Amino acid sequence: MAAAALCWALRAAGQVLPSSCPRQVRSYYVDWRMLRDVKRRKMAYEYADERLRINAIRKNSILPKELQEVADKEIAALPRDSCPVRIRNRCVLTSRPRGVKRRWRLSRIVFRHFADHAQMSGVQRAMW
């Protein structure tokens, strides 16, 4: 997520890193699906507070039901990409939607690749 956000920031700002710094920079997302996922995450962040408050009115036994029905309609009127349910935790490097470990945000294949090359700190082949 952090790396995706960084890439988004780079694309948006059009920054150019200093030429003397020889660092690998990811200036594009892996694929369009990843881009859409990034958009959804952004929107969900923007509308999070409102959604929370309207839901607090909806999921209520105290307030009158008419009010809750109005709140239902309101929340349905919000943009579709603003709901957090549509976010998919994809692999950060390959954009694989399945087989992604949440702690590393990597798909199983990438994780295995890095772990075998000893590039994952504190990760070891299990043997017992």
Added chain:
Amino acid sequence: KDKSAASKDSTPEGAAKRQEDGAETPKQQLLDIIGNMKVEVSYRKKLQQLKASESKKQARNKLEGLDSESSVPRGVTEGTQRLNPELVKAASAVASSLPRNKKQTESELLAQLRRHEETTDKQKKGGTINIRNVISEMTVKRQSPEQWGARISGRISLQLDEDGQRARPERSSAQMDSRRSLKVGKRLNIFTKTSTEPEHALKTVSSPTIWDLEFAKQVAAVTAQPPRNGFEEMIQWTKEGILWEFPIDNEVGMEDDAEFHEHIFLDKHLEGFPKEGPIRHFMELVICGLSKNPYLSVKQKVEHIEWFQKYFEEKKELLQEI
């Protein structure tokens, strides 16, 4: 004043002579002679001062003597109040002693005295820039040939003595210089005080132009060298914000200056709501939940409550139907 000028001319010549003598003899004798030179010059200055004071006293005594001789006070003395009455009497006595027209000479002398008085008054007030004062300050520099000698002697003595001794003569000479230059405090009035602070304040507000920013960016880009090792790389990352600062501070972004009572007692924000009914009940529950929330700042909590207030005000008509 003439005496001091004459002495100034004599002392550099004397110093030059002594320096030549010192260069010929071996080191120890040179050190002694340089030491003696310093003492002599200072003694000479003291003598000069004594002589000046004595001459002043003698002049005063002479004037007083003249006053006692001339018993008749002139009408002129009453008119000229500024001038020293002793000087006036002295002028009259001098005029009487000269063979030419006495009254003319006396008036001329009095005019000269008046001019002197004016200049002295101006000097006292600090109006004129007396070059003599500026040059008098330069008497400090007369010491320099001796002090060069002292420094050279100090360096020579380094080779002979230990390091502890080297610091002392240099320090003492520096202190002497500072004492002479800083605390001899006659104002020369060469420069006028200008208060430049408001100008500076205005400048700093309007100065960061786009060109300045671009220039600054260019300079930063040019001077930014690639990191030589992992440590420098990590430093660069920390500056950019990629790497956190260790030891990790959990409250880096948050700057909550509010006290605990502002977080917990949120009843005062409930003033816009009706005092009875389900809405009040609902809002009290909301406040209860917010008071237990450690993750939001007070500002965010207040915004939360205000949003609800706005929402319920919009729905007032609907609520009244119910």
